[in-house]
Amino acid sequence: MAIDMEIPEEVRRRLGAARRVVAFTGAGVSKESGLDTFRDAGGVWQQVRPEEMATPEAFRRHPGRVWRWYAARYRRAAGARPNPAHRALARWETLFPSFTLVTQNVDGLHQRAGSRETLELHGTIAWARCHSCGRRREMGEAVRESPEEPPACACGGLFRPAVVWFGELLPEEVLARASEAAARADLFVSVGTSATVYPAAGLIELAHRAGACLIEVNPEPTPFSRLAALRLAAAAGEALPRLTEEIETCRRSTT
Ligand code: BV8
Ligand code: ZN
Numbered sequence: 248m249a250i251d252m253e254i255p256e257e258v259r260r261r262l263g264a265a266r267r268v269v270a271f272t273g274a275g276v277s278k279e280s281g282l283d284t285f286r287d288a289g290g291v292w293q294q295v296r297p298e299e300m301a302t303p304e305a306f307r308r309h310p311g312r313v314w315r316w317y318a319a320r321y322r323r324a325a326g327a328r329p330n331p332a333h334r335a336l337a338r339w340e341t342l343f344p345s346f347t348l349v350t351q352n353v354d355g356l357h358q359r360a361g362s363r364e365t366l367e368l369h370g371t372i373a374w375a376r377c378h379s380c381g382r383r384r385e386m387g388e389a390v391r392e393s394p395e396e397p398p399a400c401a402c403g404g405l406f407r408p409a410v411v412w413f414g415e416l417l418p419e420e421v422l423a424r425a426s427e428a429a430a431r432a433d434l435f436v437s438v439g440t441s442a443t444v445y446p447a448a449g450l451i452e453l454a455h456r457a458g459a460c461l462i463e464v465n466p467e468p469t470p471f472s473r474l475a476a477l478r479l480a481a482a483a484g485e486a487l488p489r490l491t492e493e494i495e496t497c498r499r500s501t502t
Pocket of ligand 2: 377401403404
């Protein structure tokens, strides 16, 4: 599919001059790596109800069921490979004086594509942590040792995936750093997210209100599309490498 890369002159100017840049990603960025999104047709939340799998109450009631479901998601994520969208974003660290990658994804694919610092708002599936005392261990090791039931911690509590469930607080320092980066951004690029889960989605509005140029990469519109200076209605794996070329061109012509 050829992507329409008609970039308005004003946006080109902003791409060329941007100094503090934030990319904000969601499940759509990993779609082309073979991982399901959450809210699209056939997505994760059409296979299971979020309140039955992704809440502390669900874990208390059915720890084995929740553990097995996350063990399966862990194996799929571990078996997936980063795609051109992840790789393009890893390069953005070298394109701008300041670049912050903020993700809602728990799959670790940004890091595996080479992104050195990624703010993981919803935690990670690569680690398990004790639901009682917070002790951490690698998810892969925990799943191999105990594939059917969550392993017990030395404190007597149960290990769970180190992700953020509905009704739980986001990691305070990660959210603070992401909010600060959004509030200071002059360019904010939202990729592959339905922008419906809070407080994460609030970062988009925060950046927009602070004057950032907003770009949205998503085949479908979102509640924030109307704020975007540029919308690329295409798959991230195609749009981001092309956008990266355009950014490089714009930056060469401004320096
Ligand atoms: C909290 C992690 C304080 C584990 C996930 C304000 C208003 C309304 C509700 C709330 C509010 N504030 C808080 C809430 C409640 C709730 C919430 O937001 N509910 C919503 C859904 C109504 N939030 C919380 O509970 C948060 N905690 O607020 O704490 C508190 C505490 C107690 C009481 C009150 C307050 C915690 C939320 C954390 C949820 N964790 N999961 C796991 O993965 O199992 S949620 C889940 O959604 C995902 O993990 C993901 O991180 C997140 C966001 O989804 P997306 O990544 O955007 O994925 P989605 O499928 O939706 O969209 C994919 C997009 O990609 C689509 O648009 C599609 O078009 C596009 N796409 C498809 N293919 C491609 C593509 N794009 C590009 N390329 C492609 N190829
Ligand atoms: Zn413990």
